[in-house]
Amino acid sequence: MKENLLRWSFPLFLQLAVCTFVTAQVVETTDVERIISTLAADDMRGRAALSPDIARAADFIAEEFRQARLQPYVEDNYRQTFEVTKVFTENESIKINGKALNVDEFIILNSNPNLSWNQDSEIEVMEIRAGDDFSERFRDIVRNNANHNIVWVDPSFAPMLARFKKIFSRENVIPKQASAADGPSKVFAIKKKNIKSFQVDASTIHEDFPLFNVAAVIPGKSKANEFVVFSAHYDHIGILDPVGKDSIANGADDDASGTTAMIALAKHFKKEDINERTLIFVAFTAEEIGMFGSKYFSNNIDADKVVAMINIEMIGKDSKFGPNTLYVTGYHHSNLAELMQENLKGTAFTFHPDPYPQQNLFYRSDNAVLAALGVPAHTFSTSQIDKDEYYHTVKDELSTLDIRNIKSSIEAIAKGVVGIITGEQTPSRVEKLTD
Template sequence: MKKPILSLLTFFAASSLSITSCQTPPEVNQEDVTRIITTLASDEMEGRMIFTPGIEKASQFIQEEFKKAGLEYLEGMDSYNQQFNIYSITPGNAIISVDGKVVEPQNFLTMSSAESLEWPELEGVTVHTVAASDNFQSKYGEISRMSGKNLVLVDPAHKDFFGRVKNFTLRANRATEVNNNDATVMVLTNNTAIKSLNVKIENTVKAQSLSNVTGKITGNRENEIVLFGAHYDHLGIREGMEGDNLFNGANDDASGTTAVITLAKYFAAMGKKPERTIVFVAFTAEESGGYGSRHFSEQLNPDEIVAMFNIEMIGKGAKEGPNTAWITGFEKSSFGKLLQEAVEGTEYTFYPDPYPTQNLFYRSDNATLARLGVPAHSISTTQIDIDQDYHKASDEVSTLDMAHMTNTIKAIAKAAERMISGEQTPTRVDPSGLR
């Protein structure tokens, strides 16, 4: 005789997670879920764009919710506010001389996070070439990620693409640090080898403040961490648009941030110390380059992060039907399979990402941690290929299914049980196989 399938509601009413022996287990409450997401996606938050009063209000709200939950601060911090700077680099004057001849401005470009630098000679500079027969567009991706001192000699056959790249590099760009040593200089030239080089670059640098919101519940195994994260920034107010120009970002990603807050309250209310430490983070600047997750990843030892649940856009029903969610990068670790096992016997199911051509594994904050070997995956339910509200002003709370969202948060809590208790440990991601 087959055992009946329990609904998640019945499961959570009848039992608690194995990490606790509470007589009255905490609940994931739809009313509270609705309150949190309605606040985060309200017009008052102005679309939560970085460097705006709106995102500061959102940060304060999340910090207050973490305080209500009773979360601890991360080690070395005296608040939930993980503040850091990024730098706006505006290109200024640059003079490039090759073999004693000054290169005309239209024939060179610089990529640098320096305030100023000077290379009086070729020594210490790595020289690369882009031949006429090379695919410059393909090679540009590699070039843009190079570190150190680099000179790239580009054949004039690539003049048109070189010009487009130059126009792009003339804009202000952002960097996580000011580096007065490293740069990449590209010169349009027939030369494939040079004898001398002189580079002088002056840029304007402006520091800009950002902040993640972080908290934790310390476990018996303090240095084994299960991480729950979501980004709380969005696109803000777009000037010059007709009609509604406020991008509230309810599904993207107030829904994920709501889940992180709710899960923090849920696990904190257990009343018993978890086996593994649980860390909760609301990332900033996911929509603007992933700077929040990049900074966060530098504050912890990635080898101590056992798993990362990155929660992204869970406000709408999934392609596979009710009570389902999908996981990006399913094949890159055993994380997804362990979640499937954890919800066996309930009505909830986790599936591999049904949109592999969209490269969603690389399009959220999990990718930063995964590149460090962490089993870091995004959990989502939205049908991203047909969603009419993604990155639009119409992404409002009224378009979401609160019952579905609440049930998804319950499923994530259930799925994380064995990882938090130490019964399950996902395999690590192989960073060498990642872009």
């Protein structure tokens, strides 16, 4: 009651000032909380791209776009669907002189449907000898040798081979267009004494699997053929080995925070209705297993028409530079960040060059393909990747994040990008990696 009296006793101009302030807000704190808590909830089960769980996250994002009355980018349900091929090996075995090796004594890297080799097969026999650099030899044979190989590995490397097996026995995901049966097969096996005969068998299953980005558009008024892309990846890594009772990698920071920002910006700019250029808002899938979503999106848009891409990745905690800052990967490859900084004059917010240049983040995130094609495509982040112990663990939960940091990042991007979406500013192009 008291509050009501106070409010109504405000002079009228002050009430109006309060109202104006509220409508000028880019996003309400409650909306940030609602979106990120939905995406990072346990019932999303970590949003793994090849799991059934990812569809629930996609539907939620699509519903946000629909309620905000954005146009779908490709399909009516806001999805941009494509297929990948999952490749996994079955029934693998190696016998030497008739005796079977243990499973951790060999690695078969093979995509042919049926592999059956013996001592008479036309394959190149190689060795990794005691004293060699195992990792380097392994990599060299896999990458630089075009033949089918069987590689006898000195028994001193047995623990290394077993460890590599764990890494390489995971299922492999490749773009569907790739001819999966191409490429040489590689077999690494612990060397036994007096090898007179051997038999290698493996079969490979190929299974096509649909993946989908979620994307929406606000058409530009006078420069509809010039695009500004706002993006974040909505997939995460799913279920991990339990820590205590928790096995769900919620991916609250990585990258529910960026996805929340992308959605908030979509709603904001729909309301503002000031864009002369066309705005595309996209939630990428399958970043965590090889950036398949951003690769597909980027290879299916005319890169020359993309004026800028703002990819948002992990903005849930203060950056190394403190509150009210974002760092921008590949900062000096274009002047996008500088232009955005100009629009933030009079605020406390600053954009900084990426403080981890040795990590080569510019070409490691979802902006990479468009950046390689010459687009000023940068990732905006606050992640302290060098010391964030929750990164890619079951502890990347909403309770570890600072909602204010997400909100201030959204506001800074919204304000910083105004000149670019109205067409008054055009960032310089990035040097192309290929012609």
